[in-house]
Amino acid sequence: MLTIEHLAKHFPGQIALDDVDLEIAAGQIHALVGQNGSGKSTLIKCLAGYHEPTGDAPATFAPPSGGSAVRFDLAGGAAVDRVGIRFVHQDLALVDGMSAAENLALGSGFTTARMGRIRWSAEVARAEAALSDLGFADFDVRLPVGALTPAQKTAVAIARAVAESDDPAKSNVRLLILDEPTASLPGDDVVRLFTALEQLKARGVAILYVSHHLDEIFRIADVVTVLRDGRRVATKPIAELDHGSLIELMIGREMAAVERPPVSITESSRALVVRGLEGGTVRRLDLDVRAGEIVGVAGITGSGREDVVGLIIGQTPSASGSVSVGGQPVPPYRPRAGIAAGMASLPGDRKRLGIVPLLPVADNITLGNVEGHWRRGRLDRNAELHEAREWVERLSIITAGVLAPIGVLSGGNQQKALFARALRMAPGLLVLDEPTHGIDVGAKADIHELLDHAAADGAAVLVATTDTEELVRLTHRVVVMRGGEAVAELSGADLTVASIEHAQLAPEEAIV
Amino acid sequence: MTELGLSGWAARLRLDKYSAVYLLIAFFIFFGLTEGDTFLTWTSTRLVLTEKAIVGVLALAFLIPLAADTFDLSIGAVMSFSLVIVNSLALNTDIPTGVAAVIAIAACAVVGFVSGFIVVRLGVNSFIATLGMSQVVSGIILAISDNRQITRAIGDTYRDFGRTNVFGLPLYFWYMILLAIVLWYVLEHTPLGRYLFATGGNREAARLSGISTDTLTWASLVVSAVIAGFAGIIWSWKVGTFSNSVGPGFLFPAVAAVFFGASQLRGRANVWGTLLAVYALAFGVKGLQLRFSTNTFWIEPLFEGVTLIIAVAIAARKGIIKVKRRDRTPTDLAIEPDAP
Numbered sequence: 001m002l003t004i005e006h007l008a009k010h011f012p013g014q015i016a017l018d019d020v021d022l023e024i025a026a027g028q029i030h031a032l033v034g035q036n037g038s039g040k041s042t043l044i045k046c047l048a049g050y051h052e053p054t055g056d057a058p059a060t061f062a063p064p065s066g067g068s069a070v071r072f073d074l075a076g077g078a079a080v081d082r083v084g085i086r087f088v089h090q091d092l093a094l095v096d097g098m099s100a101a102e103n104l105a106l107g108s109g110f111t112t113a114r115m116g117r118i119r120w121s122a123e124v125a126r127a128e129a130a131l132s133d134l135g136f137a138d139f140d141v142r143l144p145v146g147a148l149t150p151a152q153k154t155a156v157a158i159a160r161a162v163a164e165s166d167d168p169a170k171s172n173v174r175l176l177i178l179d180e181p182t183a184s185l186p187g188d189d190v191v192r193l194f195t196a197l198e199q200l201k202a203r204g205v206a207i208l209y210v211s212h213h214l215d216e217i218f219r220i221a222d223v224v225t226v227l228r229d230g231r232r233v234a235t236k237p238i239a240e241l242d243h244g245s246l247i248e249l250m251i252g253r254e255m256a257a258v259e260r261p262p263v264s265i266t267e268s269s270r271a272l273v274v275r276g277l278e279g280g281t282v283r284r285l286d287l288d289v290r291a292g293e294i295v296g297v298a299g300i301t302g303s304g305r306e307d308v309v310g311l312i313i314g315q316t317p318s319a320s321g322s323v324s325v326g327g328q329p330v331p332p333y334r335p336r337a338g339i340a341a342g343m344a345s346l347p348g349d350r351k352r353l354g355i356v357p358l359l360p361v362a363d364n365i366t367l368g369n370v371e372g373h374w375r376r377g378r379l380d381r382n383a384e385l386h387e388a389r390e391w392v393e394r395l396s397i398i399t400a401g402v403l404a405p406i407g408v409l410s411g412g413n414q415q416k417a418l419f420a421r422a423l424r425m426a427p428g429l430l431v432l433d434e435p436t437h438g439i440d441v442g443a444k445a446d447i448h449e450l451l452d453h454a455a456a457d458g459a460a461v462l463v464a465t466t467d468t469e470e471l472v473r474l475t476h477r478v479v480v481m482r483g484g485e486a487v488a489e490l491s492g493a494d495l496t497v498a499s500i501e502h503a504q505l506a507p508e509e510a511i512v
Numbered sequence: 513m514t515e516l517g518l519s520g521w522a523a524r525l526r527l528d529k530y531s532a533v534y535l536l537i538a539f540f541i542f543f544g545l546t547e548g549d550t551f552l553t554w555t556s557t558r559l560v561l562t563e564k565a566i567v568g569v570l571a572l573a574f575l576i577p578l579a580a581d582t583f584d585l586s587i588g589a590v591m592s593f594s595l596v597i598v599n600s601l602a603l604n605t606d607i608p609t610g611v612a613a614v615i616a617i618a619a620c621a622v623v624g625f626v627s628g629f630i631v632v633r634l635g636v637n638s639f640i641a642t643l644g645m646s647q648v649v650s651g652i653i654l655a656i657s658d659n660r661q662i663t664r665a666i667g668d669t670y671r672d673f674g675r676t677n678v679f680g681l682p683l684y685f686w687y688m689i690l691l692a693i694v695l696w697y698v699l700e701h702t703p704l705g706r707y708l709f710a711t712g713g714n715r716e717a718a719r720l721s722g723i724s725t726d727t728l729t730w731a732s733l734v735v736s737a738v739i740a741g742f743a744g745i746i747w748s749w750k751v752g753t754f755s756n757s758v759g760p761g762f763l764f765p766a767v768a769a770v771f772f773g774a775s776q777l778r779g780r781a782n783v784w785g786t787l788l789a790v791y792a793l794a795f796g797v798k799g800l801q802l803r804f805s806t807n808t809f810w811i812e813p814l815f816e817g818v819t820l821i822i823a824v825a826i827a828a829r830k831g832i833i834k835v836k837r838r839d840r841t842p843t844d845l846a847i848e849p850d851a852p
Contacts (some may be wrong), residue, residue: 315720339722347720354720356713358780367710368721370703378701421721 001026001206002083002175003060004074009042010054016042017053018230024175026064029197029207031217031238034227035250035440040210043227044177046074048087059083064174064204084174086161088181092153096146100156101127103145107160130159134196150301151189154181155196162200176200177208180438182216188300194220212440214246226250251442271429271460272312272343277321279332280307283484285321289429289460294451296471297464298500299481306348308481309433309464313345314338315353326428339368344422348433348464350411354418357407361399362388364406365420391420396446412443419450429460436470448474468497480504531826532776532785532792539792543799550802554680561681564794565688566591566743566750570766571773571786572688572695573739577732578770578781579699580725581712582638584733586627586646587740587766589653590620592759594744596653596662599754603665610670613748617741623649624737628730642733646760653756662754674749684746688787691739696783708732709780768816769793772823793819 002024009017017039024030034040045051057074061083094103101123105111111122127141136155145153158181162173178197182190197207197220211217217224218238225235226249233249241249274287282304289295299305310316312323314335323330325341338345347353356364365388366373373384388402395416399409406414415435422430430451436444451474455461465471471478477491480503488503490496543551550556570587577584594616601612623645630641674684699705710718711725719725747758769789776785797815801808 313720315716335720336722336724345720347717352714353716356710356717359710359713363706363710368707368718368723370706374703378697379703379706 001062001064003062004047005058006055007043007046007057007074008054009039009046009051015230017046020227020230020232022225022232023235024206024208025223026174026206027201027204028222029201029209029220031221031224032208032210032227033212033214033217033224033246033250035442038227038250038440039230040227041179042230044087044179044208044210047085047177084172085177086173086175087177088154088157088161088179090180092157094145094153094157097144099144100131100139100141100148100152103156104130104141104160104163108163127159130163131155134159134199135192136196149189150185151192154185154189154193158196158200162205173205175206175208177210179210180212181209182211182213185301190216212438214243217246218243228252247441250440271326272431272462273322273324274312275322277311277318277323279311279318279321280304280316281484282307282311282481285486287462287479287486289462291428291458291460292455293477294455294461294463294475296475296478297462297481298466298468298471298478298504300504301466303481303504304484305464305466305481306433309345309348309431309462312338312462313343313347313431315347339425342425342428344425344427344430346415346418346422346430346432346435348437350414350418350437355406355414358405360403361392361397361406361409361417362402364417365391365402365424367421369425387424388420391417391424395420395450410439410443412439412446415439415447416443419447423450423454427459429462430454431462433464434466435463436465436467444470468500471495471500472497529775529777529779531823532772532788536788536792536795539795539799543795543802547799547802551799556798556802558681560791560794560798562685562750564790565682565685566746567762567765567769567794568688568787568790569691569743569746570740570762571769571790572691572783573736573743574766574770575773575781575783575786576695576699576708576739577638577729577736579705579708579712580729580732581715582631582729582732584627584642584736584740585639585763585767586623586642586649587736587743588760588763589646589649590623590737590740590759591744591747591762592653592754592756593623593649594620594741595747595754595758596656598745598748599662599665600656602667602670603662608670609666609748610673613670613745616744617738620737620741620744621734624734625730627737628733631733632726632730638729638733650760657754657756659756661756664753666748666752671749671752674746682750684749687742687746691742692783692787699783704728764813765790765793765816768820768823771820775823775826789823 002022004020004022007017007020007022008015020039020043022043032040032043042051046053046057053074058071059074060069060071062069095106098106101120104127105123110118111126113119124141128137131137131141134155136152136159139148139152145156148156158176158178161176181193185193194216197209200207209217209221221238223235224238224241224246226233226246228250233252269291270288271291272287272289274285277285277287281302285304285308287295297305297308307316311318311332314330314333314337317333323332323338325338325343328341330338330341330343335345351357356367359367362385366384370379370384373380373387375383385402391397392399392402397409397413397416397420399413406417409417432451435451436447439447448470451461451463463471463474472495475495477489478495478500479486480488480490480500482504490499490503540552570591573587574584597616597619598609598612601607601615602609605612607615627642627645630636630645631638634641674687675682677683678686699708707718707723708728710721710723711728715725743762744759770781770786772789772793773786774781776782776788778785793816796819797812800811800815804811
């Protein structure tokens with residue numbers, strides 16, 4: 001249906017896309033994978049007309065309904081109107097304070113009566129129809145979007161994207177581009193999303209699906225295109241690939257089989273003791289982490305898992321209960337007190353809670369603690385930069401230099417810089433929320449190794465994550481949350497992807 | 513760096529970072545040629561340098577909370593507050609005027625403390641909180657002054673503390689320079705300054721990494737009120753009299769200078785860029801006033817307004833001020849590590 005040839009995009013000093021061809025067929029779910037920095041985002045932005053391709057990028061559009069093929073140049077952002085490409089970006093771009101119906105109308109225009117009055121009943125009916133087409137008829141479209149679940153929000157964004165336009169100048173949607181649509185979705189919601197995508201596929205809409213989650217790609221994609229360093233490495237039917245071979249294509253090397261490192265807890269001192277902690281969705285949580293131990297917290301979204309780290313590190317206030325670190329009680333909502341007791345943290349939302357985007361990499365690494373570089377009445381900037389360079393080298397952070405603003409780094413490298421910030425405090429306890437969220441396979445493996453080393457050196461580590469494979473790979477012991485409480489603890493031979501997934505679901509759901 | 517789309521020579525001159533310097537040079541060349549006998553004299557240079565010292569001090573007051581991403585729009589009113597206290601204490605009591613000045617600054621600190629309480633404890637947006645405080649303070653000023661001018665209350669001995677000439681310029685000009693040096697040192701060379709900018713860059717990230725963001729924000733508002741109070745003291749040395757119109761009118765040029773200054777030198781709000789901006793604007797206005805000689809009262813606001821808009825537009829393009837622009841940070845460009 002849509003063929004693009006020789007797409008290239010050069011940035012000063014860098015070639016982001018190098019002669020990439022792409023063919024997408026109608027009704028096809030086409031996965032686009034690659035590590036961070038492989039050119040996925042640039043490719044999408046070229047299609048969106050956000051970036052101007054370098055040189056000619058001839059594209060051919062053959063209407064699936066028959067008729068003659070149209071040739072045009074991708075430069076000038078013509079693809080969106082010509083082909084009917086729609087986008088759903090990772091952050092969904094919804095207005096939280098407006099209702100689902102209003103958000104839908106923002107895309108397609110409001111239906112108005114005389115004197116420009118909006119016909120609300122018509123809007124509501126239209127929104128309900130659009131959402132039930134996607135299998136989401138279960139909520140009130142008049143509620144503000146902010147009150148919806150992540151899956152419902154995603155559905156609203158998709159419904160808005162695929163809404164048929166009355167404007168004859170715009171062609172109807174033929175290709176939907178989804179950028180990391182499941183990034184904030186708990187497991188069972190992903191299934192609902194996939195059902196919605198199957199509906200669209202049946203309507204003949206092609207879907208370009210960008211995701212880091214390889215299992216999702218194996219579940220839903222028909223064809224996968226792999227980008228590496230700005231070049232297309234392969235486009236293959238999904239049936240011809242398995243996990244290992246796909247990862248190999250992405251990173252260009254064979255990945256060692258995931259194997260748990262040997263567990264040896266020599267010290268029994270408890271680095272973290274949590275008793276009766278309540279706050280957010282968490283109810284009466286007791287938790288212990290010993291030095292040298294990596295403990296995981298699992299649970300679907302809404303289980304309390306997402307609030308555990310925030311409560312412990314003092315990001316959010318707790319209602320009751322106690323937290324003590326290295327034997328010292330830590331008052332709630334006081335990150336500074338936790339740090340003083342030897343706790344370092346990596347909050348979940350990197351952009352909002354982690355980086356200071358305009359400050360250099362160096363300042364971000366030393367953020368919150370530069371007293372160590374205070375010499376003779378002033379900050380010794382050279383010593384600070386020297387320390388930052390050491391961390392950059394040690395964690396192989398890819399950056400144009402320690403003075404580059406951290407905001408221009410890829411997600412994985414930002415995350416590593418935040419790791420440097422935590423590790424330089426030589427913490428007795430590391431508390432992490434979704435440490436590898438949204439970062440690529442290579443950086444993820446690096447971060448796992450860092451945590452292995454930190455634990456081997458005697459740090460206690462607590463990791464909350466939705467990535468079940470990560471829990472199995474990384475931890476000695478997993479606490480599973482459900483309904484705000486810790487309902488199971490898995491370790492040793494019981495610690496498997498299946499057992500975690502099973503324990504996360506309520507018993508009646510587990511039977512199904 | 514060709515982000516601005518500047519041609520080669522413009523990029524080499526770093527027009528983005530040193531535009532105020534070039535502007536200043538351009539003013540001197542242009543007005544030096546056209547108004548040579550008036551513009552290029554020590555008298556007029558001295559006039560501009562001393563005239564704008566108050567704006568310079570107020571701009572520095574605005575700069576401190578701004579580093580922590582907090583606005584203090586009450587500085588104009590607070591300056592007026594300190595001036596009315598000095599004047600009315602001098603007029604109505606036997607307190608030595610020097611002591612009255614200290615009391616005035618202490619009173620300003622209290623105003624800053626209240627602003628801090630409103631922002632930090634009550635969680636009111638600083639823009640609104642200080643706008644409200646500004647109006648509250650104006651009310652108190654009217655009550656104290658009974659809506660009258662206070663003239664001839666202040667003695668010459670007291671005024672000599674500030675207006676005695678040293679190296680051809682009054683002391684208060686040098687106080688401003690001294691204040692700038694202190695603030696520059698604190699902002700650029702101490703952990704405290706770093707934590708302020710970290711707070712301004714991402715408050716929650718700063719807090720989670722152990723910075724006491726609430727205390728810093730609160731303290732920054734107290735400091736800005738104290739500095740604004742000092743600006744009022746400078747006026748009491750320089751002019752002496754209190755009138756209702758003094759103070760609020762200085763807010764805009766001070767704010768304009770800080771934002772213009774933020775685009776200069778360091779790529780973020782900074783002390784020397786701010787003072788550079790104050791004087792680049794001042795000399796521009798002076799030159800234009802000399803050029804058009806009569807009825808030039810309209811030049812100053814017009815010129816300041818236009819410069820602020822241009823400066824912030826440039827800063828926004830450069831990403832100095834938090835405005836999102838497309839195609840600026842190609843995050844997808846970053847290269848991932850090679851295979852270990």
